[in-house]
Amino acid sequence: LHSGEFIDINIQDLMIPSERVAHVQVGNTLEHALLVLTKSGYTAIPVLDLEYKLKGLISTPVVLDSILGLERIEFEKLEKNRVEDVMNHSIPRISLTDSLLKGLGLLVDHPFICVENKDGYFEGILTRRAILKLLIPKN
Amino acid sequence: LHSGEFIDINIQDLMIPSERVAHVQVGNTLEHALLVLTKSGYTAIPVLDLEYKLKGLISTPVVLDSILGLERIEFEKLEKNRVEDVMNHSIPRISLTDSLLKGLGLLVDHPFICVENKDGYFEGILTRRAILKLLIPKN
Numbered sequence A, B: 001l002h003s004g005e006f007i008d009i010n011i012q013d014l015m016i017p018s019e020r021v022a023h024v025q026v027g028n029t030l031e032h033a034l035l036v037l038t039k040s041g042y043t044a045i046p047v048l049d050l051e052y053k054l055k056g057l058i059s060t061p062v063v064l065d066s067i068l069g070l071e072r073i074e075f076e077k078l079e080k081n082r083v084e085d086v087m088n089h090s091i092p093r094i095s096l097t098d099s100l101l102k103g104l105g106l107l108v109d110h111p112f113i114c115v116e117n118k119d120g121y122f123e124g125i126l127t128r129r130a131i132l133k134l135l136i137p138k139n
């Protein structure tokens, strides 16, 4: 657990590359988002636009909350509403060239951080698991 | 990030005590579980029995997967099925007297770990956030 050890490890070494990250598009229906979240088993995933730029995050509690009516669960909203209507727009992001220590600071309050390149294209995600695996010696 | 610093911190200092942990009972319907998960905003919560002993975990993807039919989402299953039918039975748990290092090891693969006392009663949860806050110096 000595911080000197990982000063020369960079974000690219630890991140999950974009081709292995489940994601949805801003224009998808909530029903599509719920299917991708359920089938992947992830509780939150990135939202991209058609140019593969990062627009936000969508999570299972947020989708469910948007269809929870006063009397019952309003499932018809799943087909009518789009991901961009309910997704979380303000999300932490880092660039490939940022220091790992900056990524660590953001992971305290977020299960994963999205990584972009200098032109704003989505490159992958840095997860708490990847950092904990590094920091905690396997006994 | 020096491991010597937190050898004398114990699990009880870092855990969220049971009275502040959202949870459901084994006999609750899936509909009730979905409401507690959605309203609390948490993606996974502990399942207890009537004696306040830990029985499992329930998460939003697991509840959604159990009602996902081939043609459509089968919402009538929410009222018919119970939490104990779909919950995850095998979950990591530690006791109040275990070392913090044992808790750290389990947090690599789990967002939170349930803490029990020596008689098996639920005492609270140890979260990744609590550990990361300890390990990562705020710049």
Ligand SMILES: Nc1ncnc2c1ncn2[C@@H]1O[C@@H]2COP(=O)(O)O[C@H]3[C@@H](O)[C@H](n4cnc5c(N)ncnc54)O[C@@H]3COP(=O)(O)O[C@H]2[C@H]1O
Binding pocket: A016, A020, A021, A022, A023, A041, A042, A043, A044, A045, A046, A111, A112, A125, A127, A128, A129, A130, B043, B108, B109, B110, B111
């Ligand atoms: N299929 C699987 N195989 C093995 N372990 C699994 C798993 N699914 C979940 N886990 C474990 O559960 C943790 C929480 O998953 P969750 O989906 O809530 O939260 C995840 C999810 O929202 C997102 N995530 C991780 N991998 C992803 C991927 N390939 N695509 C999209 N999102 C991903 O990052 C969050 C944190 O991930 P992290 O790995 O730190 O932490 C994961 C991992 O330790």
Ligand SMILES: Nc1ncnc2c1ncn2[C@@H]1O[C@@H]2COP(=O)(O)O[C@H]3[C@@H](O)[C@H](n4cnc5c(N)ncnc54)O[C@@H]3COP(=O)(O)O[C@H]2[C@H]1O
Binding pocket: A043, A108, A109, A110, A111, B016, B020, B021, B022, B023, B041, B042, B043, B044, B045, B046, B111, B112, B125, B127, B128, B129, B130
């Ligand atoms: N109301 C809120 N206020 C501030 N931050 C919030 C928050 N809800 C979620 N977060 C942030 O999002 C992370 C993931 O939450 P999630 O619900 O997927 O995953 C949570 C949830 O499944 C469970 N959990 C945490 N606190 C809980 C509580 N009071 N009752 C029941 N379960 C809890 O432990 C997991 C890991 O928690 P952790 O704190 O490490 O990590 C949390 C925290 O950093």
